Amino acid sequence: MKPKFGVVVFPGSNCDHDTYYVLKNIFDLDVIFLWHKQSSLENCDVIILPGGFSYGDYLRTGAIARFSPIMNEVIRFANNGGYVLGICNGFQILLEASLLPGIMIRNESLNFVCKDIYLKTENKQTVFTKGINGKTALKVPIAHGEGNYFADEYTLRELEANNQIVFRYSERDGSITSSANPNGSVKNIAGIINKSGNVLGMMPHPERSSDSVLGKTDGSLIFKSLVNNIFN
Amino acid sequence: MFKAKVLIKRRKTILDPQGKAVEIGAKHLGLINIKNTRIDKYIEFNVDTKSKKAAEDEVNDYCKKLLANPIMEDYEFTLEEIK
Numbered sequence: 001m002k003p004k005f006g007v008v009v010f011p012g013s014n015c016d017h018d019t020y021y022v023l024k025n026i027f028d029l030d031v032i033f034l035w036h037k038q039s040s041l042e043n044c045d046v047i048i049l050p051g052g053f054s055y056g057d058y059l060r061t062g063a064i065a066r067f068s069p070i071m072n073e074v075i076r077f078a079n080n081g082g083y084v085l086g087i088c089n090g091f092q093i094l095l096e097a098s099l100l101p102g103i104m105i106r107n108e109s110l111n112f113v114c115k116d117i118y119l120k121t122e123n124k125q126t127v128f129t130k131g132i133n134g135k136t137a138l139k140v141p142i143a144h145g146e147g148n149y150f151a152d153e154y155t156l157r158e159l160e161a162n163n164q165i166v167f168r169y170s171e172r173d174g175s176i177t178s179s180a181n182p183n184g185s186v187k188n189i190a191g192i193i194n195k196s197g198n199v200l201g202m203m204p205h206p207e208r209s210s211d212s213v214l215g216k217t218d219g220s221l222i223f224k225s226l227v228n229n230i231f232n
Numbered sequence: 233m234f235k236a237k238v239l240i241k242r243r244k245t246i247l248d249p250q251g252k253a254v255e256i257g258a259k260h261l262g263l264i265n266i267k268n269t270r271i272d273k274y275i276e277f278n279v280d281t282k283s284k285k286a287a288e289d290e291v292n293d294y295c296k297k298l299l300a301n302p303i304m305e306d307y308e309f310t311l312e313e314i315k
Contacts, residue, residue, distance in 0.1 A: 055257070056250070056253055064254060064257035
């Protein structure tokens with residue numbers, strides 16, 4: 001049985017179609033768009049909050065989208081164990097919604113950074129990452145101005161103790177260095193998961209590295225992992 | 233030396249898209265009585281002059297030429313001597 005995916009569309013989302021395309025055309029899955037004003041998740045098994053600039057990034061990234069009507073359902077769904085993946089702006093929305101801990105601040109360089117980076121998968125036991133076995137580092141692009149992840153000492157200790165740091169920015173060989181850190185994120189954090197393992201937020205864009213036409217397909221391992229493990 | 237506190241406000245007749253977007257969030261939160269949200273800019277800095285008049289002149293210059301756009305924004309400021 002294949003899972004049904006829902007891609008939430010906020011005003012200002014701009015990776016919604018890329019994500020839809022990958023799930024539909026590369027993976028041949030059942031996928032629908034969910035408008036942010038609707039209150040039903042239409043029996044989706046996985047909800048994706050896509051990248052973009054919801055509500056123009058006004059006030060704080062994700063701060064207004066977090067109160068869009070659909071988010072009540074997404075939060076309920078997540079708290080009941082439903083699978084939620086937040087990519088880039090979607091990650092920022094998950095932070096504002098307190099589905100994941102911590103905050104995002106402006107990149108240390110003050111620049112919008114758009115380039116391919118390498119990701120070390122620190123936790124390969126999640127439904128999102130079980131299929132990444134054998135890869136030292138994933139080549140996935142980032143594109144953000146506010147991806148500098150920050151959390152207080154206590155939260156960081158919790159994240160590490162519970163193995164919640166799923167992805168870190170790394171060198172090609174998987175080593176974690178400050179030069180591999182594109183935005184100043186504390187401990188090179190690129191993606192984290194909640195304690196119960198059903199909500200993942202990540203700044204890099206797996207949907208932009210899933211179609212071989214684009215010359216890189218490492219991102220597809222995350223979607224593949226979800227499809228293969230969600231009902232197991 | 234003076235501490236300057238500058239408030240820059242978009243003129244009332246000019247659309248504030250940010251305030252409008254934020255107010256949509258208020259509606260979604262159920263805060264239905266919130267009206268006319270405007271997001272302004274508050275800026276603080278020190279001015280290293282001896283006289284208050286010289287400080288005022290420099291702050292005016294800073295505001296007119298850089299901090300505010302006189303076509304669509306008004307500014308006001310206070311100066312406090314730092315001892």
